[in-house]
Amino acid sequence: MKDTIIRKVSVRELDAELFTPFTISTGSHRSMENAVFTLEAAGGVKGFGEAAIATHITGETREATMKSLRRAGELLRGADVSNYLAALCRLEGELDGNRAALAAAQMAVLDLATRLQGVSLWRFFGARTPSLKTDITVVIGGAKAAGAFTRKMRARGFKIFKIKTGVDMDEDFRRLEAVKKAAAGCAVYLDANCAYSAGEAEKFIKGLARRGIRPEVVEQPVKKDDIDGLAWLTRRLPMPVCADESAYSLDDVYRLISRRAVSAVNIKLTKLGFLRAREVWALARAKGIKLMMGEMLESELASAAAAHFAGGLGGFDFIDLDTPFFIKDSGMKGASFLSRDGVYSLDRVKAGIGVAPGAAR
Ligand SMILES: [Mg+2]
Structure with a gap:
């Protein structure tokens, strides 16, 4: 199998405490409750994305975002990440209703593609x-x-x-x-x-x-x-x-x-x-x-x-x-x-x- 084929995908919660609640005029985060999306290519290189869930701002929940990320995983498994633009477009079409998941999945694709190329995302x-x-x-x-x-x-x-x-x-x-x-x-x-x-x-x-x-x-x-x-x-x-x-x-x-x-x-x-x-x-x-x-x-x-x-x-x-x-x-x-x-x-x-x-x- 080509080293750039996405072989494994995983989704998990990312929780952390805050030093101080992050409060704005519309609501507050008392802790961070995000999600991490991981892609692994056949050659073993991994790429990571993070979904930032801000329900009081976007209305997106973690449950829905985890579900969207699992869907993104199904779309990406078996794809060749060297064709990253096609993957990004496909994700944009599929995950438009859940932007936190869209950003995380695209982030992981780009992280993986650039790691495989040996260049920074910058x-x-x-x-x-x-x-x-x-x-x-x-x-x-x-x-x-x-x-x-x-x-x-x-x-x-x-x-x-x-x-x-x-x-x-x-x-x-x-x-x-x-x-x-x-x-x-x-x-x-x-x-x-x-x-x-x-x-x-x-x-x-x-x-x-x-x-x-x-x-x-x-x-x-x-x-x-x-x-x-x-x-x-x-x-x-x-x-x-x-x-x-x-x-x-x-x-x-x-x-x-x-x-x-x-x-x-x-x-x-x-x-x-x-x-x-x-x-x-x-x-x-x-x-x-x-x-x-x-x-x-x-x-x-x-x-x-x-x-x-x-x-x-x-x-x-x-x-x-x-x-x-x-x-x-x-x-x-x-x-x-x-x-x-x-x-x-x-x-x-x-x-x-x-x-x-x-x-x-
Ligand atoms: Mg602002």
């Missing part, structure tokens, strides 16, 4: 930016907690703080002031995860300006279907307005751009899969739209895959791939190219994503 995508430094997220909570977390992460070397907002505006003002005090001179991004009306969002930004705080980007201030609200804010605010929940497909992004509704888009593999993510990247680049690379709650495996994608293609303005720093022990091995202060040194990876699950726990 090189495969174009080797444009050799290292990326992520922001760090300040989750919803009290002002005191926001200040203490920011102080700790600033001391560790983080310089960009992405503040989740949208539950209580007065508390959010206090939180932002605490962050500003703890990380003087550092950049701030905002992410409201759909919490405001357009008017409220403008009021919030103006309130921040009075406090001497100007975020570099405002992500998903309004409901995902409120395209008029996004367009209104894009016209009125001095900083880029970035779509995340509103940008769940290539069609979504096309519509947002043609209506001049946003000036930035957050690409997540878990929303789009790899093929469509690349299409969104190309469309945004052609239209002068800024790009953020984001993720759901993901271990080093999926986070590194996203970093390879963004660093390989290049042209990303905002990097938001920090969730490994919230996870106590994912069991992933090989991620030493991700430093404690959030730098992905992609040019150090020899083959594939460069991260693999340790022995099943």
